[in-house]
Amino acid sequence: xxxxxxxxxxxxxxxxxxxxxxxxxxxxxxxxxxxxxxxxxxxxxxxxxxxxxxxxxxxxxxxxxxxxxxxxxxxxxxxxxxxxxxxxxxxxxxxxxxxxxxxxxxxxxxxxxxxxxxxxxxxxxxxxxxxxxxxxxxxxxxxxxxxxxxxxxxxxxxxxxxxxxxxxxxxxxxxxxxxxxxxxxxxxxxxxxxxxxxxxxxxxxxxxxxxxxxxxxxxxxxxxxxxxxxxxxxxxxxxxxxxxxxxxxxxxxxxxxxxxxxxxxxxxxxxxxxxxxxxxxxxxxxxxxxxxxxxxxxxxxxxxxxxxxxxxxxxxxxxx
Amino acid sequence: xxxxxxxxxxxxxxxxxxxxxxxxxxxxxxxxxxxxxxxxxxxxxxxxxxxxxxxxxxxxxxxxxxxxxxxxxxxxxxxxxxxxxxxxxxxxxxxxxxxxxxxxxxxxxxxxxxxxxxxxxxxxxxxxxxxxxxxxxxxxxxxxxxxxxxxxxxxxxxxxxxxxxxxxxxxxxxxxxxxxxxxxxxxxxxxxxxxxxxxxxxxxxxxxxxxxxxxxxxxxxxxxxxxxxxxxxxxxxxxxxxxxxxxxxxxxxxxxxxxxxxxxxxxxxxxxxxxxxxxxxxxxxxxxxx
Numbered sequence: 001x002x003x004x005x006x007x008x009x010x011x012x013x014x015x016x017x018x019x020x021x022x023x024x025x026x027x028x029x030x031x032x033x034x035x036x037x038x039x040x041x042x043x044x045x046x047x048x049x050x051x052x053x054x055x056x057x058x059x060x061x062x063x064x065x066x067x068x069x070x071x072x073x074x075x076x077x078x079x080x081x082x083x084x085x086x087x088x089x090x091x092x093x094x095x096x097x098x099x100x101x102x103x104x105x106x107x108x109x110x111x112x113x114x115x116x117x118x119x120x121x122x123x124x125x126x127x128x129x130x131x132x133x134x135x136x137x138x139x140x141x142x143x144x145x146x147x148x149x150x151x152x153x154x155x156x157x158x159x160x161x162x163x164x165x166x167x168x169x170x171x172x173x174x175x176x177x178x179x180x181x182x183x184x185x186x187x188x189x190x191x192x193x194x195x196x197x198x199x200x201x202x203x204x205x206x207x208x209x210x211x212x213x214x215x216x217x218x219x220x221x222x223x224x225x226x227x228x229x230x231x232x233x234x235x236x237x238x239x240x241x242x243x244x245x246x247x248x249x250x251x252x253x254x255x256x257x258x259x260x261x262x263x264x265x266x267x268x269x270x271x272x273x274x275x276x277x278x279x280x281x282x283x284x285x286x287x288x289x290x291x292x293x294x295x296x297x298x299x300x301x302x303x304x305x306x307x308x309x310x311x312x313x314x315x316x317x318x319x320x
Numbered sequence: 321x322x323x324x325x326x327x328x329x330x331x332x333x334x335x336x337x338x339x340x341x342x343x344x345x346x347x348x349x350x351x352x353x354x355x356x357x358x359x360x361x362x363x364x365x366x367x368x369x370x371x372x373x374x375x376x377x378x379x380x381x382x383x384x385x386x387x388x389x390x391x392x393x394x395x396x397x398x399x400x401x402x403x404x405x406x407x408x409x410x411x412x413x414x415x416x417x418x419x420x421x422x423x424x425x426x427x428x429x430x431x432x433x434x435x436x437x438x439x440x441x442x443x444x445x446x447x448x449x450x451x452x453x454x455x456x457x458x459x460x461x462x463x464x465x466x467x468x469x470x471x472x473x474x475x476x477x478x479x480x481x482x483x484x485x486x487x488x489x490x491x492x493x494x495x496x497x498x499x500x501x502x503x504x505x506x507x508x509x510x511x512x513x514x515x516x517x518x519x520x521x522x523x524x525x526x527x528x529x530x531x532x533x534x535x536x537x538x539x540x541x542x543x544x545x546x547x548x549x550x551x552x553x554x555x556x557x558x559x560x561x562x563x564x565x566x567x568x569x570x571x572x573x574x575x576x577x578x579x580x581x582x583x584x585x586x587x588x589x590x591x592x593x594x595x596x597x598x599x600x601x602x603x604x605x606x607x608x609x610x
Contacts, residue, residue: 064416115599119555119599121359121420125548133588290440292432294428297430301422304425
């Protein structure tokens with residue numbers, strides 16, 4: 001491949017493709033088609049952001065983490081505690097959630113990312129468990145087991161109230177998701193993003209060509225933590241509730257599942273996996289909340305066994 | 321002074337009993353992770369299954385404690401074989417993420433399955449009459465159940481070490497952990513060896529789960545709740561090692577009961593911080609190889 005063609009190939013990936021408008025058209029259409037499910041829709045949109053943030057570390061940097069809920073929960077508690085103590089302005093709440101989660105990501109990343117493989121997996125799990133334990137112990141501020149109560153979120157820009165039907169919530173989450181998605185897309189297609197893929201595929205070679213591997217990994221870990229924090233803050237503000245389950249291992253596990261169902265390392269996997277998972281969960285839970293986990297577990301086993309690369313991967317293979 | 325000493329003895333004793341349970345459950349995990357390079361988050365499921373078998377055999381069918389334990393070990397070990405053959409084997413040498421997902425899936429299924437069969441409440445273990453009192457060891461008396469745990473653990477650990485160090489099977493396992501390809505080329509049937517070690521490890525986990533049902537309560541979320549403990553033992557001890565997890569289990573068991581006794585509020589933090597520190601210092605664990 002001549003250099004100009006290589007440049008062209010990269011540029012083509014960076015350019016917006018008409019297909020990329022599909023999720024957004026679907027999201028806008030859903031607003032009008034399912035007016036009774038907007039509250040659920042807002043949660044789905046916020047969770048897509050969470051899965052997207054996990055995709056950055058997992059799909060692009062190849063960091064397998066079992067502790068991503070730590071950042072999600074930290075963002076949620078930050079926004080929640082602010083709103084419960086007299087500062088209910090939502091947008092600054094989002095930024096505060098992002099900042100605190102990013103700080104946690106940076107500090108824990110300094111320690112955690114020095115290892116790889118099982119040790120890394122373990123340490124992410126340990127960090128998340130420590131944060132959950134801290135939130136449990138600090139019940140005077142987090143509400144402990146009962147969850148954080150008494151949040152009062154102000155209208156957005158002092159104008160758009162969070163209504164009972166979730167209209168404001170839906171639009172709010174959708175706009176936040178679009179902005180974060182644009183940022184994530186920019187990051188992934190930048191030289192920095194390409195170098196992350198390089199690190200995932202062949203660390204030694206990246207060391208050999210002089211890429212600052214450790215710094216790159218720490219950077220994306222921090223960015224991802226910030227996005228996860230925004231996602232948590234969105235859910236906290238729109239549901240006006242935060243509980244310890246936001247920090248749980250189950251939360252870290254299910255976000256991976258949602259991502260895998262859609263497809264890892266594609267930026268769009270989250271847009272398919274999360275709605276499927278959450279709508280199915282919503283349906284199943286009405287029938288039988290406990291056994292939902294059985295089916296989702298079975299689904300994971302099947303995905304790993306037969307549909308590696310998730311639904312998008314399956315689609316790719318069918319197309320070939 | 322006498323109080324401090326007595327507290328120290330008590331902590332050491334409880335810690336030792338807990339360590340034995342942790343070791344029995346985790347040693348199989350260490351070997352399978354080291355041998356097959358497989359991140360197995362579902363190992364706790366086997367321990368939980370052992371616990372359920374023991375409590376059900378005892379409470380529903382009135383089977384005595386010891387035969388129930390044996391039954392749990394055998395049942396879990398047999399049940400693990402098809403799981404290894406059908407699900408795990410496909411992912412040996414595969415991607416870490418796939419292994420994490422598969423085993424997380426199994427954990428989720430186990431949570432729902434256990435709720436379906438045994439309900440959401442925890443299953444109490446009724447230790448038999450001869451284990452409910454205390455034994456007097458001259459210096460002071462100790463609870464009989466925990467003394468029994470320590471004794472059982474010590475016997476099993478010794479037997480396991482002898483099996484690994486002295487038997488042909490053990491030599492094969494060690495050879496495969498050291499150098500899988502070389503082991504295959506000298507004619508060791510590693511696929512069969514994997515199956516057997518997996519079954520052995522799962523059986524030990526089932527036994528540990530049953531024995532320790534009083535310390536680690538048997539309930540549907542068992543595998544999730546205790547995952548961190550088992551992984552800490554393995555990661556701190558070092559993958560593929562038999563001795564490493566023992567030292568790690570001792571450290572964790574004694575530290576855990578010590579902190580619970582002295583600083584019940586912040587015990588967990590110290591344990592986790594200690595784990596992080598050890599893994600930073602030695603990413604491959606205390607006895608692991610790079």
